Amino acid sequence: MRLLLIEDNARLASLIREGLDRQGFAVDWCETVDGAEHALKINAYDLMLLDLGLPDGEGLDLVRTLRRRRDTIPILILTARGGLDDRVLGLDAGADDYLVKPFQIPELAARCRALLRRPGASLGTELTVGNVILHSAERSVAVAGRSVEATPREVDLLECLLRRAGHVVAKPALEGALYSMDAEVTPNALEACMSRLRKRLSTAGADVQIRTVHGVGYALFAPVSVYG
Numbered sequence: 001m002r003l004l005l006i007e008d009n010a011r012l013a014s015l016i017r018e019g020l021d022r023q024g025f026a027v028d029w030c031e032t033v034d035g036a037e038h039a040l041k042i043n044a045y046d047l048m049l050l051d052l053g054l055p056d057g058e059g060l061d062l063v064r065t066l067r068r069r070r071d072t073i074p075i076l077i078l079t080a081r082g083g084l085d086d087r088v089l090g091l092d093a094g095a096d097d098y099l100v101k102p103f104q105i106p107e108l109a110a111r112c113r114a115l116l117r118r119p120g121a122s123l124g125t126e127l128t129v130g131n132v133i134l135h136s137a138e139r140s141v142a143v144a145g146r147s148v149e150a151t152p153r154e155v156d157l158l159e160c161l162l163r164r165a166g167h168v169v170a171k172p173a174l175e176g177a178l179y180s181m182d183a184e185v186t187p188n189a190l191e192a193c194m195s196r197l198r199k200r201l202s203t204a205g206a207d208v209q210i211r212t213v214h215g216v217g218y219a220l221f222a223p224v225s226v227y228g
Contacts, residue, residue: 001116001156002177004045005029006036006062007078008055012101016049016078017180019105024139024152024159025112028181033057040066043176045073047112052079052090060093067094074115078103127162130207130223134159143204153178154197157190161210161220170217194218 003020007013008031017027028043030036033056036048052059063075075095079086082100090098096115099108113136127134131144139155141148150158160169160177171190178193179185186192198210207223 001025001046001112002043002180003027003047003049003112004036004039004043005049006033006054006059007031007049007051008053009051016105016108020109020112022152023105023109023112024156025109026156026176026178026180026183031055033059033062036062039181040071040073043181047115048073048075049108049112050075050077050095052077052081060090063090063093063095074118076108076111076115078108127159129162129165129220132158132162132201132206132208134162143201143206146204148200148204150197150200153193154200157193157197158201158220161218165208165220165222168213168217168219174217 001024003025005013005016005027007016007029010031013029013031017029020027028039028045030039031054033054036050039045050059050062059077059079063077066073066075076097076099077090077095078099078101079090080101087098096118097111099111127136133142134140134155135142136159139152141150141155141158156178157174160174175185175190178190194210201208201210209221209223211219211221213219
């Protein structure tokens with residue numbers, strides 16, 4: 001899942017990004033309303049994390065602008081404004097959730113997952129294709145009921161493929177979901193991660209297939225049933 005964080009405190013932003021990265025999220029960061037507007041124009045995000053007091057404007061104004069455009073991106077406000085009136089104002093402006101600073105990363109990650117599990121959002125609690133199961137909240141994978149050890153990046157990659165099972169997922173879409181904009185990514189990083197994932201699944205006895213569509217991307221297919 002790819003998130004956009006708008007936070008003008010660089011140290012706090014770094015802590016949030018590092019913490020959420022360990023939880024399986026790719027997080028892009030900007031410090032201003034203008035930066036957020038630009039990022040939203042060029043990238044597709046599953047969730048926005050928004051501070052309210054920004055150098056070039058008010059976060060709530062951005063929320064209202066997005067909702068007037070009928071942009072349905074889930075928005076989680078992160079702010080030091082903890083009064084009841086502040087929370088009501090934020091939610092009435094169009095935010096989906098409101099978390100008061102200071103907070104712990106595990107709670108932030110849980111709130112992100114909860115928002116992404118809502119109807120029409122990107123995240124389900126469990127994805128199953130063939131004998132492969134991915135539990136999104138725990139970031140765990142099992143094959144035929146047995147746990148499979150996988151790195152966070154491999155889990156992210158498998159999740160992208162499971163959510164589009166039977167369809168080709170373009171390479172840029174996979175890279176966008178796995179890596180933030182300023183991440184240092186080698187040219188063959190995705191291919192190397194895919195190779196490791198395939199090996200893990202094959203060793204575990206997975207009955208799904210991950211096929212390469214040259215020049216386009218990858219597709220995960222369920223096992224073919226044979227009758228007769």
